[in-house]
Amino acid sequence: MRRGSIIQLTAIALVAGAICTVVALAVPWLPLAAGQEAVRIDFAYWFVTIICIVVFSVVASVLTYSVWKFRAGPDDDSDGPPTHGNTRLEIAWTAIPAVLVTAISVVSAVILAQNGQAGSNPLIVKVHAQQFAWTFIYPNGQSYGYLTVPTGRHVKLELTTSDVIHSFWVPQLSQKQDAVPGITTSIVITPTRVGTYPVICTELCGLGHALMRSHVDIVSAVDYAKWVSQGSAASTGPPGLAVFQQNGCGGCHTFTPAAATGKVGPDLDNLAQEAKQANRGALAAFIEESIVKPQAYIAPGFPDVMPHIFGTQIPPDKLKQLVQYLAKGPKQ
Ligand code: CUA
DSSP states (O other): OOHHHHHHHHHHHHHHHHHHHHHHHHSOOSOOOOBHHHHHHHHHHHHHHHHHHHHHHHHHHHHHHHHHHSOOOTTOOOOOOOOOOOHHHHHHHHHHHHHHHHHHHHHHHHHHHHHTOOOSSOEEEEEEEETTEEEEEOTTSOEESSEEEETTSOEEEEEEESSSOEEEEOGGGOOEEEEOTTSOEEEEEOBOSOEEEEEEEOSOOSTTGGGOEEEEEEEOHHHHHHHHHHHHHHTTSOHHHHHHHHTTGGGTOEEGGGTEEOOSSOOGGGHHHHHHHHTOSSHHHHHHHHHHOGGGOOOTTOOSOSOSOHHHHSOHHHHHHHHHHHHTOSOO
16 A cells, blocks of 8 residues: 555544544533533443544545545446455454444443442432422431432432333433332432532323423532431421422422422412412312312413322321412412
């Protein structure tokens, strides 16, 4: 092979590689990693991406060079000369991909094994999925409609569901795990970056699937300790507030006294007006029916996605507290 050809082939490969590298680096393809596991998974992505860029550059270079140098003349209808192939080349293009694919398997297997490690003292949070809300239950028995976790500690999420298959996903934590009826599945997260990130259901689970969202607050260890102690203090507020929070109502509804800003369902600050418009009895009766039997009256402009399980999930005394709390309206 002539020296000039090698220089030309290398030049094309470098140009192709440079274009791919710019595309890979200039576009933020991956969400900002907020956990140790996500950092490892991002490493696997980049490991594979770099291999792909190198292989693509070599292939693109040889292809481009061949099209350019060995193009048939305009009137050349003859066949090309017969060839016997090239044993050395064939061994090379078999062996190199085999080594690369093996390397990717080993890196992925090591990362998967590391990401499954919860250490000896993980914080265990039970994650309960239902159509169409998430509930997070802490070791002290408190439950919330959103997840709060500290940085620098392994957190083991144990997933269950009361109806169909759902799937837990926080893009910034990279991993997904299904909640499957009848069994408990788990996932380990080790948060590193303080912030608020979305919790998304990523398994089509019914009409309200797209609305089945919550959030995770990643806080420092000190703020987490404060939050845990406030959790017991919160129960000194209106009793209805605790019921509101435990059932994840704020995930879908706005209600000023609970600092809830959900937009999926009707704005609960306007319940008095809504009750008049619906004309389904007194305010308290209307609220109770809307919680226990949400399909009885669908507020105009909203989909029929409110879970039907609150009638059995919320005990009668708690339901009463919740109804009273909501009936008092936005100024309390
Ligand atoms: Cu739950 Cu989709």
